[in-house]
Amino acid sequence: MYLARVIGRLVATRRYAGLEGVPLQILQPLDEYGADMGDTLVATAVVSTGPGDLVHFVDGREGALACPVTFVPVDAAIIGYVEQCYANGKFIGRELEAKR
Amino acid sequence: MFLAQVVGTVVSPVQIPILERQTLLLLRPVGPDGKASGKTRIGIDRAQAGVGDRVLVIDEGNSGRQILGDPKGAVKTIVVGIVDYVEAHGKLAYDAQRRE
Helix, strand or coil, rough: EEEEEEEECCCCCCCCCCCCCCCCEEEECCCCCEECCCCCEEEEEEECCCCCCCEEEEEEEEHHHHCCCCCCCCCEEEEEEEEEEECCCEEECCCHHHHC | EEEEEEEEEEECCCEEEHCCCCCCEEEEEEEECCECCCCCCCEEEEECCCCCCEEEECHHHHHHHHHCCCCCCCEEEEEEECCCEEEECCEEEHHHHHCC
């Protein structure tokens, strides 16, 4: 399970049976300083999130288990919306609010 | 299983049902000497750990489901122990009693 920022959405009309109605979103994983960690990836959004949101996601077989139909070809799923993440004496993901 | 340093806390009000009422911690995997290794993760706390603790972490789905008692749960990373001391290459590499 990793911390990530939703950076975009993705539309794929033709998809594998069982994945209908599951939103796909593009994630950028973050480290404990809120900095980008590794490559971006696409995940199914099991909970309602949108671009700009801080989320946590699970990868591997568990990504499919989080989906409404569990026997689907999915290897990453957003399983929670993160309201607050505090590490190393500061809140992660508040850069945008600080600029305002 | 691997060693990790608890570096922060995560608050998530909207998440999949199995994660409700579970504490989420931000974990930085470390080697026996305390050097960071690998990607920062979010783990479910099942050992009453806190920020600053060196912990033992499982990052495998079936073990996670067994601990939470749900054969279909989409969980992976779980904190299962608090480390007292680590001995590596014949030397004491970490001691919880003597940490700064």
